[in-house]
Amino acid sequence: KTFYLKDYMPFGYDAESVHLTFRLAPETTRVISRIRFAPKPDAADRTFFLHGEELKLISAKIDGQEVTPELVEGGLTCEVPGAPFTWEAEVEINPAGNTALEGLYMSNRMYCTQCEAEGFRKITYYPDRPDVMSTFTVRIEGDEPVMLSNGNPMGQGEGWAEWHDPWPKPAYLFALVAGDLVNHPGSFTTKSGKEVELNIWVRPGDEHKCAFGMEALKKSMKWDEDVYGLEYDLDLFNIVAVDDFNMGAMENKGLNIFNSSCVLASPETSTDANFERIEAIIAHEYFHNWTGNRITCRDWFQLCLKEGLTVFRDAQFTADMRSEPVKRIEDVIALRARQFPEDNGPLAHPPRPEQFQEINNFYTATVYEKGAEVIGMLKRLVGDENYYKALKLYFERHDGQACTIEDWLKVFEDATGRGLSQFKLWYSQAGTPRLKVSEDYADGTYTLTFEQSTPPTPGQPDKAPRVIPVAVGLLSPNGDEVRATEVLELTEAKQSFTYQGLASKPVPSILREFSAPVILERETTNAERAFLLAHDTDPFNRWEAGNALAKEVRVAMVLDGAAPDAAYLDALEKLVRDDDQDPAFRALVLTPPSQSDIAQTLFDRGHTPDPQKIYDAAETFTQTLAQQLETSLPRLYAATTVDGPYAPDAEGAGKRALNGRILSLLTRLDGGEQAARQYQAADNMTQQYAALGALLKAENGEAQSQAFFGQWQDDRLVMDKWFALQIACAAPEKTAATAAALTRHPLFSMKNPNRFRAVFGALAGHHAGFHHASGEGYQLLADNLIALDKLNPQTTARMCAAFQTWKRYDAGRQSLIRAQLTRIAGTDGLSRDTTEMVTRILDA
Ligand code: ARG
Numbered sequence: 001k002t003f004y005l006k007d008y009m010p011f012g013y014d015a016e017s018v019h020l021t022f023r024l025a026p027e028t029t030r031v032i033s034r035i036r037f038a039p040k041p042d043a044a045d046r047t048f049f050l051h052g053e054e055l056k057l058i059s060a061k062i063d064g065q066e067v068t069p070e071l072v073e074g075g076l077t078c079e080v081p082g083a084p085f086t087w088e089a090e091v092e093i094n095p096a097g098n099t100a101l102e103g104l105y106m107s108n109r110m111y112c113t114q115c116e117a118e119g120f121r122k123i124t125y126y127p128d129r130p131d132v133m134s135t136f137t138v139r140i141e142g143d144e145p146v147m148l149s150n151g152n153p154m155g156q157g158e159g160w161a162e163w164h165d166p167w168p169k170p171a172y173l174f175a176l177v178a179g180d181l182v183n184h185p186g187s188f189t190t191k192s193g194k195e196v197e198l199n200i201w202v203r204p205g206d207e208h209k210c211a212f213g214m215e216a217l218k219k220s221m222k223w224d225e226d227v228y229g230l231e232y233d234l235d236l237f238n239i240v241a242v243d244d245f246n247m248g249a250m251e252n253k254g255l256n257i258f259n260s261s262c263v264l265a266s267p268e269t270s271t272d273a274n275f276e277r278i279e280a281i282i283a284h285e286y287f288h289n290w291t292g293n294r295i296t297c298r299d300w301f302q303l304c305l306k307e308g309l310t311v312f313r314d315a316q317f318t319a320d321m322r323s324e325p326v327k328r329i330e331d332v333i334a335l336r337a338r339q340f341p342e343d344n345g346p347l348a349h350p351p352r353p354e355q356f357q358e359i360n361n362f363y364t365a366t367v368y369e370k371g372a373e374v375i376g377m378l379k380r381l382v383g384d385e386n387y388y389k390a391l392k393l394y395f396e397r398h399d400g401q402a403c404t405i406e407d408w409l410k411v412f413e414d415a416t417g418r419g420l421s422q423f424k425l426w427y428s429q430a431g432t433p434r435l436k437v438s439e440d441y442a443d444g445t446y447t448l449t450f451e452q453s454t455p456p457t458p459g460q461p462d463k464a465p466r467v468i469p470v471a472v473g474l475l476s477p478n479g480d481e482v483r484a485t486e487v488l489e490l491t492e493a494k495q496s497f498t499y500q501g502l503a504s505k506p507v508p509s510i511l512r513e514f515s516a517p518v519i520l521e522r523e524t525t526n527a528e529r530a531f532l533l534a535h536d537t538d539p540f541n542r543w544e545a546g547n548a549l550a551k552e553v554r555v556a557m558v559l560d561g562a563a564p565d566a567a568y569l570d571a572l573e574k575l576v577r578d579d580d581q582d583p584a585f586r587a588l589v590l591t592p593p594s595q596s597d598i599a600q601t602l603f604d605r606g607h608t609p610d611p612q613k614i615y616d617a618a619e620t621f622t623q624t625l626a627q628q629l630e631t632s633l634p635r636l637y638a639a640t641t642v643d644g645p646y647a648p649d650a651e652g653a654g655k656r657a658l659n660g661r662i663l664s665l666l667t668r669l670d671g672g673e674q675a676a677r678q679y680q681a682a683d684n685m686t687q688q689y690a691a692l693g694a695l696l697k698a699e700n701g702e703a704q705s706q707a708f709f710g711q712w713q714d715d716r717l718v719m720d721k722w723f724a725l726q727i728a729c730a731a732p733e734k735t736a737a738t739a740a741a742l743t744r745h746p747l748f749s750m751k752n753p754n755r756f757r758a759v760f761g762a763l764a765g766h767h768a769g770f771h772h773a774s775g776e777g778y779q780l781l782a783d784n785l786i787a788l789d790k791l792n793p794q795t796t797a798r799m800c801a802a803f804q805t806w807k808r809y810d811a812g813r814q815s816l817i818r819a820q821l822t823r824i825a826g827t828d829g830l831s832r833d834t835t836e837m838v839t840r841i842l843d844a
């Protein structure tokens with residue numbers, strides 16, 4: 001069944017209050033609901049349909065009288081009075097048997113919930129749609145030491161606890177947690193002087209991993225007050241860490257539930273990258289309290305209303321806490337790695353999709369990350385002052401409502417007086433625009449001409465021109481900036497902009513800060529790229545020039561078997577040795593473009609990418625760079641080693657990132673001597689992990705890998721790293737076999753999504769290994785997706801995306817992949833989630 005945006009119909013009843021009682025038992029939990037419904041006077045449709053899935057209905061009553069509802073596909077219907085009435089139902093559910101991790105389930109003997117998007121219907125019969133908002137009172141009965149729900153505690157006693165959430169909310173924000181938990185406490189005083197109790201709840205044994213998350217939470221609360229003027233609205237804010245979780249985290253009102261990998265941190269067990277990500281996700285979920293919870297979505301087509309905005313806000317936060325240019329570069333790398341393949345393949349969809357079969361398949365990089373890019377463009381177009389003016393109006397006008405993208409854009413139109421009908425195309429058109437740039441210079445006048453076009457995407461053959469903000473600066477040939485950054489607003493398919501009074505032909509720096517999520521196509525030379533890498537005043541574009549250069553060099557190596565470009569190697573050497581440059585920036589410039597990105601570039605230029613050749617070129621390049629830097633590597637290694645106790649701050653992280661790049665180059669030359677020493681001495685996971693990776697890559701890390709296992713086998717999160725790293729570092733011809741062997745390891749588990757993703761995410765992320773001509777990688781992933789689908793459709797469906805780029809490759813690989821996709825599609829009883837994904841991937 002397909003759902004369409006255009007079919008939206010409001011529910012015919014208001015839910016005025018919701019009372020839930022849970023009688024907890026692992027296999028036979030009883031849920032008793034008492035809901036006050038009131039017919040809406042102006043409703044066009046008065047069908048009383050309540051969603052419900054996998055529920056055993058024990059009894060139902062209306063105003064105290066037993067009724068016999070009609071059970072239908074996906075829920076029930078019932079004759080109801082024309083005036084307000086009380087609906088009561090008792091159902092039985094089986095949390096222990098819930099391996100899909102949606103609804104109420106058990107993880108490590110602990111009860112927990114995940115309701116977004118449509119999990120509440122697995123808890124009780126309910127109008128499970130975000131535009132039905134109500135206040136929830138929850139009573140939990142059971143013998144668990146800690147029993148939590150949303151809002152404020154109302155009382156507790158032997159075997160029970162009661163909670164009340166005063167803020168009306170949709171059911172997807174409901175949460176319940178019960179189990180043997182301990183808390184890491186904290187507190188925060190809001191700007192208006194309210195004292196908020198904070199807790200991070202974890203399993204006994206994880207207490208020492210909470211301090212960083214607590215600080216991140218306080219920083220987030222302060223930041224949202226300072227930057228957006230938004231204050232927390234309850235007396236209590238709880239975070240719970242759960243080991244088995246399909247996604248990163250969930251913003252349930254007053255009771256955020258986190259994948260333990262996204263909240264637990266300690267220097268010994270977490271890398272710098274983990275710390276940065278945890279800080280961002282804690283902020284993200286906290287920021288949802290206003291952008292998501294106080295103002296929610298009318299329906300799931302509007303998902304990017306809360307997700308795009310909240311990702312945008314968490315990126316602003318990280319930029320403020322750490323380094324703005326570094327965050328921007330990291331985000332663009334991630335956007336190109338995850339969103340561009342989606343936007344340019346069979347799964348392409350607009351940030352606001354217009355149809356879906358399974359909404360869980362639309363928690364995508366396009367909805368989240370492109371959704372955030374769209375807001376970044378909007379902010380750039382209206383300016384900072386107007387942006388915050390519009391946001392203020394948004395919170396004033398829509399607090400307590402379930403809104404649409406139209407509401408969002410109207411706020412900007414009203415606050416700024418600017419029409420946004422063309423801008424709105426960013427929400428409805430899929431695909432990454434291509435921006436062709438040409439230039440002209442004569443008599444002091446410089447002209448830039450832009451042509452935009454977007455290739456067809458599924459269901460959208462033709463695209464209209466969009467509004468594209470292009471931030472441009474001009475440099476003189478001697479490297480001075482002769483025109484500061486200016487935002488050119490493209491609205492036509494083809495459009496020119498002129499600059500007057502230039503003494504000589506300038507070098508343009510186009511799309512500074514990556515001001516729009518487009519693909520820039522411009523004929524330019526490697527010399528000019530090297531010039532920008534050395535002189536651009538915009539740090540993003542300086543990195544971008546280096547990145548483009550790196551790509552050109554790889555492409556030439558793959559296509560012509562060329563040797564690595566000497567001028568580029570020289571430029572890199574100069575930059576790496578320049579201690580005036582930010583170490584984090586140098587580390588980013590030294591990070592090679594992904595092999596998948598090279599494959600896409602080759603494909604875009606009309607070639608069929610050969611994953612093995614791309615891999616070989618990368619190896620040759622790194623080896624040559626290591627040799628070129630040979631004499632400076634020991635000094636650089638020493639100079640970038642961070643002294644003193646480990647602290648997960650941005651400055652130390654930047655230095656360690658560079659140090660890690662240097663170590664991997666050094667290992668190319670010494671076979672792992674330095675890495676083995678670093679492994680031995682490391683007192684933090686960042687350095688231990690970097691050393692182990694370098695050693696495994698050199699096929700000289702067997703002893704350290706065993707030692708690592710011995711040291712960390714009881715830590716699930718560190719073991720995920722151990723599983724993933726062995727696959728990531730394997731040679732292409734051994735990748736699938738390595739992954740297959742690890743699935744037979746006693747600590748491998750299909751039931752823990754983190755472990756499954758550690759293995760199969762690493763396999764799919766190893767470009768040459770996954771796409772090895774043998775097809776073993778494809779087969780192994782398909783075998784395991786088929787097996788996982790029976791337990792956990794959501795995680796299975798997400799991982800199908802590994803196949804989305806299949807049309808890039810040669811006929812042999814295409815037919816191997818098609819065979820696997822067809823095999824998955826033909827599996828008996830395949831979930832709706834996975835069916836939708838494989839058919840979309842196959843159909844295009
Ligand atoms: N709203 C959550 C977040 O972005 C994601 C939860 C999505 N869950 C899902 N099953 N699709 O923070």
Ligand code: ZN
Nearest residue numbers: 284288307310
């Ligand atoms: Zn979110």
